[in-house]
Amino acid sequence: MRTFCDTHAHTIASTHAYSTVHDYFTAARSKGLQLFSITDHAPAMPDAPHYWHFGNMKIIPRVMNGVAMLRGIEANILPEGKHEVQGHRNLSALDIPANLVPFLDITVASFHEPVFTPSSVKTHTRAAIAAFESGLCQIFGHPGNPHYPVEPEEIVRAAKDNNVAIEINNSSFTHSRIGSEAYCLKLLDTVDKHDWKVVFASDAHIAWDVGEHQACIAKARSIDFPEQRILSTSPHKLVAFLDEHGKQLSKKLADWLESLPTMAS
Numbered sequence: 001m002r003t004f005c006d007t008h009a010h011t012i013a014s015t016h017a018y019s020t021v022h023d024y025f026t027a028a029r030s031k032g033l034q035l036f037s038i039t040d041h042a043p044a045m046p047d048a049p050h051y052w053h054f055g056n057m058k059i060i061p062r063v064m065n066g067v068a069m070l071r072g073i074e075a076n077i078l079p080e081g082k083h084e085v086q087g088h089r090n091l092s093a094l095d096i097p098a099n100l101v102p103f104l105d106i107t108v109a110s111f112h113e114p115v116f117t118p119s120s121v122k123t124h125t126r127a128a129i130a131a132f133e134s135g136l137c138q139i140f141g142h143p144g145n146p147h148y149p150v151e152p153e154e155i156v157r158a159a160k161d162n163n164v165a166i167e168i169n170n171s172s173f174t175h176s177r178i179g180s181e182a183y184c185l186k187l188l189d190t191v192d193k194h195d196w197k198v199v200f201a202s203d204a205h206i207a208w209d210v211g212e213h214q215a216c217i218a219k220a221r222s223i224d225f226p227e228q229r230i231l232s233t234s235p236h237k238l239v240a241f242l243d244e245h246g247k248q249l250s251k252k253l254a255d256w257l258e259s260l261p262t263m264a265s
Contacts, residue, residue: 001230001233002233003200003213004032004233005033005034005035005232005238006033006201006202006213007036007039007106007201007231007238008039008108008139008141008202008203009205010038010040010205011023011024011040013049013053014040014048014049014205015047016205017040018206024038024069024207025065025067026207027207028067029066029067031210033067033210033211035067035069035070036069037070037071037105037106038069038071039072039074039108041074042094042096044076044115045112045114045115055099055100058071058103068235068253068256070106071106072106073096073104074107074109074110075096075107075108075110075131076094076095076109076112077093077094078094078127079116080093080123080126080127093127094136096136105247106138106242107139108137109128109136109139109140111124111127111145111147111148113147118147118148121149121151124148124150128158129154132158132161132162132164133158133162135162135245138165139166140155140167142167142171142176142177143155143183144168144180145177146180152190155187155190156190156191156196159196163245165196165198165199165231166191167199167201168187168201168216168219169203169216170201170203170212170215172184173215174215188225189223189225191225192225196229197241200230200232201213201216235260
């Protein structure tokens with residue numbers, strides 16, 4: 001199994017990360033990666049960029065040296081009733097104002113301790129499902145986090161009902177969110193049971209880590225998880241999935257998609 005897409009990475013705009021967009025294009029090309037996403041933290045996080053950062057991603061070329069980049073955000077799942085950030089009233093349980101949505105190719109929705117104080121399985125599950133039902137996110141980020149346990153059956157059913165892919169986060173197996181493995185394996189099993197989809201993501205905070213999915217691949221193989229459920233193995237699959245959310249990336253990236261080797265489709 002080989003992955004050609006990475007849906008979750010951070011630049012120096014999130015100040016606990018250490019690489020530029022240019023660094024990511026360079027690293028992705030050197031690794032044979034075909035598509036990556038820049039998903040810096042949304043403004044409810046203490047060191048996140050201002051909303052304008054995300055709107056202005058339109059100035060970044062979509063394709064450089066054969067590698068495509070999606071303009072994204074890692075949105076924060078907000079506690080119930082706390083939907084105002086930096087003076088903006090948000091559309092839902094995510095810190096994304098309405099006028100930002102048209103600028104985004106991809107949104108990862110995640111729990112983070114500085115924004116959402118860990119609570120109960122019921123509370124986490126309800127908040128995540130509210131994020132899915134908002135229609136604003138396409139991926140549920142690092143759901144194996146042991147600080148935010150969720151009810152796997154409810155989460156996967158709701159994700160499928162709202163066309164939200166479940167992220168399996170490589171860094172959760174290596175150096176972040178220690179203790180995630182059992183939760184991730186349970187989620188993989190539940191996704192397979194319900195005939196749903198996952199993405200494998202590096203959650204890179206430095207360009208050298210972009211496209212690193214080896215731990216995800218190893219865990220998936222350990223339980224015979226079907227490769228056809230993994231969107232990250234093909235840009236065509238990932239773009240088609242995002243098009244289902246009205247992103248029209250198949251048109252925006254038409255020439256580039258046509259140029260890709262058939263083996264990657």
